[in-house]
Amino acid sequence: MELIFSPEQQSFRMEVRQWLAANVPKEKLPTYDTKAGFELHRQWERKLHEAGFSMVMWPKEYGGRGCDLTDWLIFEEEYYGAGAPGRVNQNGQLLLGSTLLEFGTPEQKSHFLPRMASSDDMWAQAWSEPNAGSDMANISSKAIRDGDHYVVNGQKTWSTRATYADWAFGLFRSEVGSKRHHGLSFLMVPLDAEGVTIRPIKALDGEDAFAEIFFDNVKVPVEHRIGDEGKGWHVAMATAGFERGLLLRSPARFQQPVRKLVKLYRDNKAYADRDPSIGVAVAKCWADAEAYALSAYNTVGRVGRGDKIGAESSLNKVFWSELDLLIHQTAMNILGSSGELLACAPLAEERAYWLEGFLFSQAGPIYAGANEIQRNIVAERVLGLPR
């Protein structure tokens, strides 16, 4: 055990830091939940990609930099630390990307990964359906094989950024009459295909953050299937593992707001200390975010030694989502009466950062598998309790 960075890691950090200092937009980009904001974020992604920083841990041939996961954590620390824009294409890059690297054919990898790294293709996830939320095995959207393509019919919902995205990926029932997690196939579907209808859904902040996707006899070539026909559940579970595990929420994603929370507290100390529980909560946020970072480095070390991230990734998901709630609730408590102001309010100034994060933190324990489901998974698969 040696918890210091090598000279190479240090110089990688410096390179990232300098590039970000010179290139991160001075003004915050408008939210990617609007068409204009989405395109501005795409441009930022292109810039990142040109500098070789889009997907640092992917192999070079697919548009990455060939770094290891420790470098990725370093990159993330610098990225969040610099206040750089949110990663608009992350559901594709981090989740589908990992799936393709593991399960994709050589053709799929060389076609889709570079376009994803450069954000020429923007991706949305399409798992959930009106009757398949927590119970994802209840998926009923169909993909029926017809020669060299599938005919897709049905409906997906809650698909983040599908309003503006180019592609979606998810599970479809390819075997007629199959039940639960059998007979599902993992497909990638272009959202401009004939028969696809997108209906945006306004999220808590009133923006079109996610969407319903309707499929009416949409033709999807067989080459757009990942993994074997009818074996999509297995492929999808790997993706879900990545999401809950390390990739979706890197520690820096929480350490940066904690850094700001500490500053917010220190700047308003006399006011905040009228309730001693606030300081306690701020210190807990720091300790938890730090612990999450330590746990990530520890996991990376173990993965490097060949360990698999198993059901314990469910514990991660519960931990970061509850931490995010505490960070933002504590900030709102410090802000007091100005916490409710929208960014456009003249008196809001920088404070709206907290409101935005507070709203989104409410979704953390729901998306990527609700926390109740994660606790079930831990109890049954880690502790071995009966169903």
Place this chain on the structure above:
Amino acid sequence: MDFTFTEDQLMFREAISRFLMTEAAPETLREIWETADGRCPELRSQMATQGLTALSVPEDNGGLGMGDIAWSLMTQELGYYGIPDSLADTAYVGAGLFSALNDSVVGKGDYLTKICDGELRLAIGHESSPLVADAHLAEVLLLQHGDEVHLVPSEQISDVVNPSIDSSRRLSQVNWQATPETCIASGEAGEKIWNETLNRGALSVAGQLLGLAQRMLDLTVDYSVQRKQFGKEIGSFQAVKHHLADVAGKIEIAKPVLYRAACSLENNHPLSDIHVSQARNFCSEAAALAARHGIQIHGAMGYTWEVDLQMFMKRSWALNNTWGDNIFHKARVQDYVLNSDVDLAPSKTFEEA
């Protein structure tokens, strides 16, 4: 950057765990409780044979020369099997203190060799606690007097036993007189030694609390698949599952925090104080929740003397406030976060802040 243990460290832990599983079963520990001095010389010498007492004694004194990192695995085993205080206090905290002393201190090498061979019983009195664990059997005591370290033979003290809720603990109020003859370090050096010793004691307790948490979780999982109500195992009820999942979560997140603190202490990291207290806080939270949910899921059985949960639960309550109480460790972290002017950027996790 390498956040993993070596094969040697992992195998050693495995061996100690297997040894304690058979030699320190709950029935055995309960028998030892009933003896007059509450300690079992045979068990101690067996542990020495296993190499446990040699772990952090320097190689020059016949030891294995490992440090806090290796101990962060061992203390979890000691906690898991409810091994009484004197082993960790002597072989880990005591060995650390002796090693930190100036080589001119008379008997330093001999004491280390005796620790290594499992022949020394030692008690350490730090001012964070008014009572000293295992003073009743100690051959010598290391006692704090301000910034002074005193090495006091047992003939020069008198002790008044103060029983604890943890039946394995033997606490004494120690009456003694600080004299120039017993003083073996003082001033800045003494202060540094005591601070390091407090950190090492706290880390020892942190590891033990984490082991205790795991033991309580395991006992409770076992119970919840044996006990049936409403025609099914109580472990199949979701309220019970979620309680246990939360305990598992507290344990998992505490591990890397403990290991980082051990690494910091071993390498004299400038933030060792903070890292150790952070580890103590995480481990004690894990143990507290494991105890609370443990007794809840055991129902009335958990409230009995007979069921073994009590042994580990009570030990976790007792250890929770030793080597710096909860308030001390919480306050150290809070003070760092709230009252310093360090910019806590995401890149600072392993950099000096």
